[in-house]
Amino acid sequence: MKKKILITSFDLAIGGVERSLIGLLNQIDYAKYDVDLLLFKHEGEFLSNIPDGPNLLPEEPSYTTFRKSIQQIVKEGFYPIAISRVIAKYSGVLHGKVKKVEEPGYLSIQYGWELTTRHLPKLNKEYDVAIGFLWPHHFIGEKVKAKKKIGWIHTDYSNIYVNKKIEKKMWRKIDDIVVVSEECSQTFLDVFPDFKEKTTVIENILSPDFVREQAKADIPKEISNLPGKTILVTVGRLTHAKGLDEAIRACKKLIDEGFDIQWYVVGYGPLENELRNLIMKLGIEKQFILLGKKINPYPYIAACDIYVQPSRYEGKAVTIREAQVLGKPVVITNFPTAKSQAENGFDALITECGQNGIARGIAKMIVDDEFRGQIVSNVLTKDYGNENEINKIYGLINN
Template identity: 70%
Template sequence: MKKNILISSFDMAIGGVERSLIGLLNQIDYEKYDVDLMLFKHEGDFFPFIPSGPTLLPEIPLYSSFRNPIYQIAKEGHFSIAISRVMAKYIGSFYGKMKNIDEPGYLTIQYGWELTNRFLPKLNKEYDVAIGFLWPHYFVSEKVRAKKRIGWIHTDYSNIHVNKKLDARIWNKLDKIVAVSEGCSKTFLNIYPDLKEKTTVIENILSPEFIREQANAEDPKEIQKKRGKTTLVTVGRLTYAKGLDDAVRACKVLVNAGYNIEWYVVGYGPLETDLENLINELELQDRFFLLGKKTNPYPYIKACDIYVQPSRYEGKAVTIREAQILGKPVIITNFPTAKSQACDGHDAIITPLDIDSIVTAIRTLIEDKTIRDRLIANVLRMDYGNESEIQKLYKLIES
């Protein structure tokens, strides 16, 4: 008899977590498992890429409101949710100031769930396994009847700020915890060592064949290849974590030093205006380009000479592996989980987390063809396909 599986997440907006979810859904054996997919909101540029295998559950209005502005939630009559969201925002901000936290975003999300949880409905169906794919895991731990509950970690816990007491309460309600990299698991267990026995690693599932196929699907019109010019590309949300302000400043140093470069960023996010202002301030309008969100980022990666990931922290950056699959020399900053993503000097350059070091790494790859060619040759020899990771999930389901 088939086991009933529930997988839940927020929506299918463009992002690494969502690409990872698509990879997982594409690999599940639907002859073996009946899978329901619970998306709180049926939207996002990746929504059309959901395969036919899972059953998409209907939206539940109180859950779909999580992505809406507070005034809209109140306008729709969900006053308890709206008031709870306002309280969460202020509590998160207050707690952040008390702890000298610059980025209280995770706290706001956490308190948002904690305060609204009592007003949210439960699912009626019982499942053999309920999987929460995106933190925080209030939904699968408290709103779903399941014999086994599994929650995913996609981020580097050494660089996020949460209320640990509330967080631990939810993690302890899960039967298994899945981190997307060894580095991600290590930083999580440094915070919660008591959860070691229930924590395992399942990497984001990538198909090299699909990535190469998508890379050839179109030409990126914004990128014009010119003799003597070096094209840099970064893919990621425009957030503090991605370190794109450092990228802009590194670009300025390189331009001032006489390097003929153009740097393109594929992605969108809350810091777009701040980055645009910085680009204008440093007079880089013809050198550093924010291209916005792209449903298919692979042609842009394919078009670059060097792929750069200047992140301050990552759980497992899918884009790094995608660039390697496309045969690109890669530079990544030495965020805490970097060494679980690449081998310095072999399939990437891992550089310290500062502007001067990013500049030095880029200069090295521009000037030293031997190093550049060695990185390219090494990534082309590697088999980065990891579709077999799905077997680890099957083992968790069946154990």
């Protein structure tokens, strides 16, 4: 008899976690497992990439409220959820101010789920295994009946601030914790050492054949590769974590030093206006270009001379591996988990965080032809495929 599996996430908007989920769904053996996919919202550019195997469950209106405004929630008649969201919002803001937290967004999300989960309906169906693919995991912990519950971590706990009491309470209801890299595992266990025995590292599943196929699917018309000009590309959400403000300043620094560069950013997010204002302030509108959402980012990566990841922190940046699969020289900042992404001097250049480090790293990659050529040679000969990671997931499911 097939095991009944539930996989939950929020939606399939463009993002690294969502691409990783599609990678997982494409690797599951549906002859052996009966999989229900629960998306809180049936939206996102990757919806059409769901393979034939999983059964997409109908959308439940109350589950869709988490990324809606409080005003919209009231309009739709979910009054207890709206009241809880108001309390959660001010609780998160107050906690963040008291602790002087630089990025209080994780606190707001925590309080939101902690206070509103009680108002959500439970799923009627019972499962052998429930997998929460996107943090936090209050939903599978409290609203799903399953013999085993597995929660994924995609971020670096050394760079986020969470309410430890709420977090511990949530993780105690999860049987297995999956972390996407050794470094992410260590930063999580530094904060919550009690959960060591149930923590496992399973990398995001990446198919090199899929990446290469998608890279040939389109030609990015926005990018004109003129002689002598160096094309830089970054893919990521426009958030504090991705360090794009530092990238903009690094771009200005390189231009002032005489480098002929054009830097394209594929992605969207809450800091778009702030970043556009900084680009205008520095007068580099023609050199630093925000392209917005792209369903398929791979042709843009394929079109670049150098791929740059200027992040302040990452869990496991799928885009770095994708750029390497496409044979690109990669410059990444030395965020805490960087060494899980690449080997400095072999298949990437790991440079200091901040505008000066980013600028120096890019400059070296541009001017040192021999170094850049060796990086490209190395990434072209290395096998970045890790489809066998699915066997670790099967191990957790069947144990």
